Structures are given as structure tokens and as C-alpha cells.
Amino acid sequence: MQIPLLGKTIKPITGRSLKFVEEDKSAARAMAQAAINVELFTIPLYMSTMYSIHGMHQINSDSTTYYKGREWPGMSTRAMPGTPNAKAFNIIFSVFIQEMLHLQMASNIATALDVKPSFTSLSLQTKEHGWHCYGPDCSVIPHIVDLKNTSNYSQVRVNLEALNENQCKLFLAIEQPEKDARKELEGDPENAKRYFPEVPFAGWQVDYTERNLPMFGTIGWMYECYAQYLSIEYADGESLFTKMFRAGSVQQDMFNSKADGHPKKEFPRFDTLLTTEDQASAATAFDKVIDMMSAISDQGEGNTIEIQRYRKQRLLTAVDGKYQEDRAALEADYPSYDQDGKQSPSRDAAARADSKKQDHFERFLEVREILKQVVTWETWHAAWDKEGKGWSAADLTNAQYDPETAPHNIPTPQQVADALNRLKAQGSATRKMLSEVAVGAIAGITTVLDTYWQDQGASFPYPSMVGSGDRMSICWAITGQSADLRHGLDAPGKDTLYHACQGLSLSKPDTGASCAAIEIYHTCRGSNGCHAQGGCGFAQRDTGGGGLCGAKVAQAPAAGSTGKVTPYSAPSDNKCASFGGCAVPISASQLYPETAPPPAMKLYDFEGPDHQAVPLGQTMAFTKGDSVYEKAWEAYKAVMAKRGAPVTAPMPEPTDLRVALPPST
Numbered sequence: 001m002q003i004p005l006l007g008k009t010i011k012p013i014t015g016r017s018l019k020f021v022e023e024d025k026s027a028a029r030a031m032a033q034a035a036i037n038v039e040l041f042t043i044p045l046y047m048s049t050m051y052s053i054h055g056m057h058q059i060n061s062d063s064t065t066y067y068k069g070r071e072w073p074g075m076s077t078r079a080m081p082g083t084p085n086a087k088a089f090n091i092i093f094s095v096f097i098q099e100m101l102h103l104q105m106a107s108n109i110a111t112a113l114d115v116k117p118s119f120t121s122l123s124l125q126t127k128e129h130g131w132h133c134y135g136p137d138c139s140v141i142p143h144i145v146d147l148k149n150t151s152n153y154s155q156v157r158v159n160l161e162a163l164n165e166n167q168c169k170l171f172l173a174i175e176q177p178e179k180d181a182r183k184e185l186e187g188d189p190e191n192a193k194r195y196f197p198e199v200p201f202a203g204w205q206v207d208y209t210e211r212n213l214p215m216f217g218t219i220g221w222m223y224e225c226y227a228q229y230l231s232i233e234y235a236d237g238e239s240l241f242t243k244m245f246r247a248g249s250v251q252q253d254m255f256n257s258k259a260d261g262h263p264k265k266e267f268p269r270f271d272t273l274l275t276t277e278d279q280a281s282a283a284t285a286f287d288k289v290i291d292m293m294s295a296i297s298d299q300g301e302g303n304t305i306e307i308q309r310y311r312k313q314r315l316l317t318a319v320d321g322k323y324q325e326d327r328a329a330l331e332a333d334y335p336s337y338d339q340d341g342k343q344s345p346s347r348d349a350a351a352r353a354d355s356k357k358q359d360h361f362e363r364f365l366e367v368r369e370i371l372k373q374v375v376t377w378e379t380w381h382a383a384w385d386k387e388g389k390g391w392s393a394a395d396l397t398n399a400q401y402d403p404e405t406a407p408h409n410i411p412t413p414q415q416v417a418d419a420l421n422r423l424k425a426q427g428s429a430t431r432k433m434l435s436e437v438a439v440g441a442i443a444g445i446t447t448v449l450d451t452y453w454q455d456q457g458a459s460f461p462y463p464s465m466v467g468s469g470d471r472m473s474i475c476w477a478i479t480g481q482s483a484d485l486r487h488g489l490d491a492p493g494k495d496t497l498y499h500a501c502q503g504l505s506l507s508k509p510d511t512g513a514s515c516a517a518i519e520i521y522h523t524c525r526g527s528n529g530c531h532a533q534g535g536c537g538f539a540q541r542d543t544g545g546g547g548l549c550g551a552k553v554a555q556a557p558a559a560g561s562t563g564k565v566t567p568y569s570a571p572s573d574n575k576c577a578s579f580g581g582c583a584v585p586i587s588a589s590q591l592y593p594e595t596a597p598p599p600a601m602k603l604y605d606f607e608g609p610d611h612q613a614v615p616l617g618q619t620m621a622f623t624k625g626d627s628v629y630e631k632a633w634e635a636y637k638a639v640m641a642k643r644g645a646p647v648t649a650p651m652p653e654p655t656d657l658r659v660a661l662p663p664s665t
Contacts, residue, residue, distance in 0.1 A: 128488025
């Protein structure tokens, strides 16, 4: 049978009885959360497969050369993708970033409807933050389709795997246009009942949630139904959107904001949130909501559902190209540097702008065309295992490496190679540990996002996203397998004083090799929920919370001035959440990118059952190129000495994990 193409024949719903308002609100709230679930579902999935692509990367930054000649496991974007691996990585990266944009817009729409977004929904995750939506036996794209009901995708696994034929087909199924999806489902008469529901949903109840929603068939049709519900007009002349609209809602923006070293709007031709002016009028806000839904549909599957027809006012300009990134803005916002610390063509700008004219479905078709030429960590490790090879120093350096001028306070390339080989030899134990590290890193983001859309002044932990990618990437590079995100984690104990890294425990002092507890393997300011968990060396202010990680430290006041310099918070000794740096545990290769003027870092002890920060009355200096872990150890020793329990044991040698982890960028 053929499922009728409803998208071109839908009639407006007007004059609806007011007795259905609460039911309709319930359905709209459920779709608001479902939209967040769907967008969030794609992010770890795309990220994992993206990092399965074999490659190395450099750690380069402005005016810094201390990692010159070093290479670190893990592919990255390329300004000039000259290989199939680089091209595939760039393309998937471009989709991955737009999915984060879609998640942002879905969340802004939700808050405008007075819906509190959840990024830890049980629809995707367990209470312990394990992702049950992925697995070798999973076949459901949440809220959209069970692939077992399709004709061409019935054997496809919804799983975290290397870039292979299964993943290409899975990604195409996720992003497929409506007409293609309908053809996939035509063979089974029951699919007419299962998919592409009509609005209003039959039998919907006030107390239903997103778990009671029908399956939509495509992401585009979900937004079609979402827009149609919001467009319902009742007997009193008001629309459902007007009845649900909350003026003054929290609206967050990571793409068009000009704050935190982000000088230009990435999407200058459309808004990715409701502005203050938009929120002054329900009618204007509604059109902006439709515009954001249209952007999601257009970027994902080519806007075949023509969702713009729901707007109350006609567009004054053509839509073509409206939802594309601006290359010049990307180049300004995401500069790249070479090994001499000099600016070079932007890698991320190239990756995103080169694909901006294609929708996601078209981009994944392009990846599938070059699939056989791509080498993944899975196939690379299989070949190495067959030949009995392992990591060597040569794999971790390039022609510009000079052992004489390289810093001597970080592991050598050979030491890193040895650590990588030892971790690989531990097999499943290493994969389990790295899987838990990845789960913890991602949970450090999702748990922060649960509060991010409740406080307009909250700060998004940008480097947390990078840090979670580092953890996913290193698991592929060491084991040849994806991190298994199904593993849950114990929640951090509210009364426990955790520590940042190896041997730095203030609550149970030891100088051995014990590393930070897995459950606090967060990656950045904002996601560290307790004292003493600071980390990686992007110095954070002692007052006012952490600034943008990687930002240059404040300069000392000019001679004769009355200016004051705010001190910083020491790694492993930060006094409260959002004051620490990123990357727990601390990479043994992490060095400070700047020199701080006096008074440098203030030190604290943490006392009482609530671990209140008490100034130690001491400060600690740091200089560009200092080892972050060594400074953390210095701070730790100072606190223990103040307690009357001086540490006499030598600083412990770094664990293999700390040696293998790349420094934060």
C-alpha cells in the first residue's frame, strides 16, 4: 500500500473546541522534549563514528611552539582535506556541529513554550548516564522509526561503530527526506498506522509524555506535526502557541553570540534564538520558531516539507542560502595555528563551509561514495595486529621534531608510545576504563545543560565538548574500538571531597598512583561539581567563576597604576564549581600556555562537612611552559603542610593514561 503524502495537503486547524487545549498543550510539550531527544541522540553517534577515522593531529596554539614536531593519536579537521580520511572527517564534522545547532534551537523553542528541556532523559539514557539507545541489537531511531519496519534498512544496527557500510546506511536513514522514508515503509500495511501521524494525535491524554508519542517516520515530519500543533486555532481565536508562549524565556546561543572570543555571527542571515524584540510579540516569536524549525529541516533533509508555510507573515527575502554558515565569520571565530604558533588557514572553517550548500542526507551520500578508500582505527589495528606491530616514537613525531629543543618536563614520544602499547595490551580492561571516562565526560556536558536553559547568565562549557571528543578519540586510537557508552557511572557522592588527579587526594592523602575517581572524569569548568577538581592548565580566575578556557591571562598593571590583578585558582585546589580548568585526569603533557603576573594563584584548604574553601594565606606562581601536574603537586604539598601533615614522598610517576592523553588545546 502507499502511505498518503500528507505534507502537501494539510489544512489549517481552526475553530477547535477549547476543551482540547490542555491535551494539545501536553502533546506540544511532549514534542518539544522529543525534538531535544532526537537532536541529542545524533551527537554521540556522529561523534563516535567521526573519531573512528584513522589520523593524527597536532597541538598548536597562538605564539606557542613547545609541542612543535609532536603528533597525537586522533584525526582532526583539515583546511585542505587531501585524503579520503580527511574529507570524510571534515564532512561528518560539519554535520556534527550543525546537530549541536539544532539541539540549541530545539531547546530555545522548548523554553519559549515554557518547557524545561532535559538532556538526561530516560528516553535515551539510564539514571547512571549509560546510553541505552545504542547497541548491536538496537534498531530504533528514537521517536522516528524502527528500522526493522523499513525495506532497505531492516538489518541496520543503531550502534556506535567505525565508519562502515552500516553507519553510512544508518546516517542516511536518520537524515532521509520524507518521500524516501515513505517509500521505505510502503511494503507493510501496518506502517500506515505506525508512522506519519495526523494532528491532533488520536487518543492523546493530558498526562502523556514523549514516551507516548507516535513514531513520526522522519525528523522532518516530527517538526511538521510540531508546527501544526502550535498553529492550531481555537474557538476564542487564539493559537496554541499563543496560549503556551512564555515571554522572557531563557534563550541561549553558542553560534551567533559575540561573547568569549567569538567576534562574528556564524549564521548572520537568521537568528538561532528568540531575541528580546521577538519575545515582545507572540506573533513575531511564532514566525521565528517556524524559521528555526525550517532551518533544522533544511539543513538536515533539504526542507522538503516546506515548513515555512506556517509563518504568519510572508518572507521578505529568499530563503536560498539563508541557513548556511558564513565562511569569513567561521575563519574569524575559529583560527588555526601552525607548529611555529603562527596563524594558518582555519581548519574548522574549511570543514564546515565546504559542505554548507549540501543537506545532511547529501553529505552522507558523499561519505558513502568514498567509504572504501577510508581507513579506520578498527582496520588499522587489525592490520597492525596481524603484522605484530605497535606504537613507536616515529608514529608520534614529524620532520620538525627536535629532541634537543623539545620541552623536557613532558613525556618523550617514546614514553607516550610505550604507554599506548601497554594500555592496548590490557585489552578489554582498557576499553572499559576509557568507556567510563567517555561516559563521564559526556555526562559532564548533559548534566550542565540540564541547568543551562534555566539561567540566562549560565556559561556553556565549550571545551567540555572538545574534551569528550578527545576521550572518544583516544579510545579508538588505543583499542581500535568505540567507547561503549552503555556503561553507567555511579553518581558522585555529595559529601565526598574528590580530587583532580593522581595522588592529589586531600580527604584521604596518599602519594601513590591512585587517579581521580571515574565518576568525576569531567572535562571542563561548569561540569566540575565539587571542590578540588580543577585541572588542565587554562588558568581560571579566583573570583567570578572560570572564564573562557584557553583565554590569555591578565597582564600585570602598568607601572604607577592603581589597577589590581585578580589571582587564579590552582589546579587540584580550585575553591568551587566552575573555578577549575578542564581535563581530569591531568595529561602528563599539559603545560601552561601563559605566564601569570603576581599574585598568580591563591591556595585553599577545604574544611568541614561542606568542604568550605578556606584561604591558605599563600600564593603560587606559574610560568608559560610549567607542567600543570607539577604545579598541582606543589599546591597539594602546601595544603598538606599547612595541615601539619607534610608530604615527603616524591611526586609519583604519571600513569599510562595520563601519559597517553593528549594535552588540552
